[in-house]
Amino acid sequence: MSLNFETNLTNIQQLASNKEKENDDFISYLKSFDGEYIDKQVHLLNEIVSPKIDCTLCGNCCKTLLINVQEIEANNLAAHLEINRAIFDEQFIEKGSNGMMLIKTVPCSFLKDNKCTVYNFRFEGCKEFPAMHLPNFKDRLFTTFMHYNRCPIIYNIIEQLKLVLNFKE
Numbered sequence: 001m002s003l004n005f006e007t008n009l010t011n012i013q014q015l016a017s018n019k020e021k022e023n024d025d026f027i028s029y030l031k032s033f034d035g036e037y038i039d040k041q042v043h044l045l046n047e048i049v050s051p052k053i054d055c056t057l058c059g060n061c062c063k064t065l066l067i068n069v070q071e072i073e074a075n076n077l078a079a080h081l082e083i084n085r086a087i088f089d090e091q092f093i094e095k096g097s098n099g100m101m102l103i104k105t106v107p108c109s110f111l112k113d114n115k116c117t118v119y120n121f122r123f124e125g126c127k128e129f130p131a132m133h134l135p136n137f138k139d140r141l142f143t144t145f146m147h148y149n150r151c152p153i154i155y156n157i158i159e160q161l162k163l164v165l166n167f168k169e
């Protein structure tokens with residue numbers, strides 16, 4: 001297996017643009033495989049790829065994604081920052097009409113020098129991304145490929161998965 005992973009975000013965005021049709025075909029190809037088998041391959045690749053990619057040199061998820069926030073998470077982070085919830089919400093939270101809360105700005109206000117300044121209090125959505133460790137990969141193809149051009153971990157896992165599954169355009 002090639003260990004020359006692509007980590008340059010400009011290159012990844014260009015490659016992703018060039019591979020749009022290839023990826024549509026790969027998504028169709030993936031659907032013919034057993035879900036548990038695909039999960040196993042993705043999890044193995046995640047163990048190889050993730051340690052080789054330094055998120056502190058990237059930070060692109062924190063720069064581009066509006067992360068979902070739960071009440072308990074907002075309470076805990078506000079307490080950690082020693083500000084009351086009303087001020088916390090005003091500064092950091094965007095509320096939807098259905099009560100859903102998102103972080104207010106991208107890049108995230110808590111990102112400094114590509115590092116999370118509230119790491120121990122970061123939100124579940126932050127911890128979970130890019131979700132390559134989760135089961136049911138085949139149920140998450142839409143969101144995974146939505147982030148393929150922004151996350152070097154996803155990009156490289158998908159490219160390796162094409163090789164593992166002997167996918168040919």
Ligand code: SF4
Pocket residue numbers: 053054055056058059060061062129130150151152153154
């Ligand atoms: S999870 Fe992906 S997008 Fe986020 S910092 Fe790591 S490599 Fe970059």
Ligand code: SF4
Pocket residue numbers: 061062067108109110111112115116117118119122123126
């Ligand atoms: S809270 Fe931390 S991990 Fe989450 S988006 Fe902001 S900087 Fe990134």
